[in-house]
Amino acid sequence: MATPPLLPNAVEASSGVPETPIDREIVPRRHPAVDAHPVGDEMVLYHSETELALSLNVSARTIWELCDGKRSVAEICTTLKRDTGGAAESTLHADVLSTVRALREFGALSLANIPDVAS
């Protein structure tokens, strides 16, 4: 869903970040150094520490916006299932996991086992 960074100095999205399993209770949290720029229904993220940009299609943008530091992956899937009206749960789960993984590898998300308590 998230397309790879294209800017100068872009690095492979998978480099430097060890692959870790993401379970359903993990809570994705946005990195404060990432600016989000809506572009129509899509979005461009810019990480001011790595100076890389990433384009998000409509689906990836929706998942990014649900990654608010409060919802777990399971809750994101539940919200998406409710809003999209009946997409297969296994498909939704796979899409959410792959997008969260790509966003994490880009450095836009960190993963925690407990949600943010701050509003």
Added chain:
Amino acid sequence: MASSEVRIGFGRLGLTVHADDPEIPSYVARIFREFASTKPRDISACFDVAAIDGAYEISLDGRLLGRVVSATGTQRRLVQEIVRHVIESHRELLWLHAGAVAHNGRAMMLVGRFGAGKSTFTTALAARNWRYLSDDVAPVDVETARVLPFPTMPMVRVPTGADLPEARLPELRKRPVDLPAWTICRDPVPLSTLVFPKYSHGAPCSLVKLSPSEAALQVLHNCTSYEHDRRNAVAAASRLAAAVPAYALLYGEAQPAADVLESLMRTPARP
């Protein structure tokens, strides 16, 4: 050797180019013919080219920028330095590696690095009565979504007949194209279409609409402002891509591709 001088103006910047060898300002004056200026500007700068020990030293306001052996190399380097200085003096604009042309009061930008076909299409479309805005570098006022004229004299690569790989395209000699004065557009024009051309030998012409976020990354990829202020460049590119439809053009022959661009401008798509 008699020295010579030329004056150039863009926006609030006024430049003077002075050289011992009169051929050098003469070349610069030709490339920047449409920028000729005598009126005072807010900022001024002076490029100086001195012939010293068989080479040419290029300075800006007394600061040495480089030393070049050949006269033609000096001319090219000086043009690059002038463009660089204009860009650095107008960082509020989004500067793209792009040609730009206008038709019926709407501008099309042809965005890409060397060898993409910017000059090929700007000159081909100017020959079809489009107005000429720029050849190689074009500034956009993102606040108003207008392209500003930056009408350096177009330079097209002279084909050898051989199918050169992209990395060797810079080896091709360039020749200036002397456009008639009436084709030069002197006012900002609303930007209606972004096109990212790509040449591929023998490829049939195809035009594919880009999604807005793909277009934003392509704009950034071809943005000369990006190195100065990445954060603002991303914001500006995103705004531009949200407002203007963008297309990827793959082509193997220029004239059929120019036909496609003409028909695209007749029926512009909405973003």
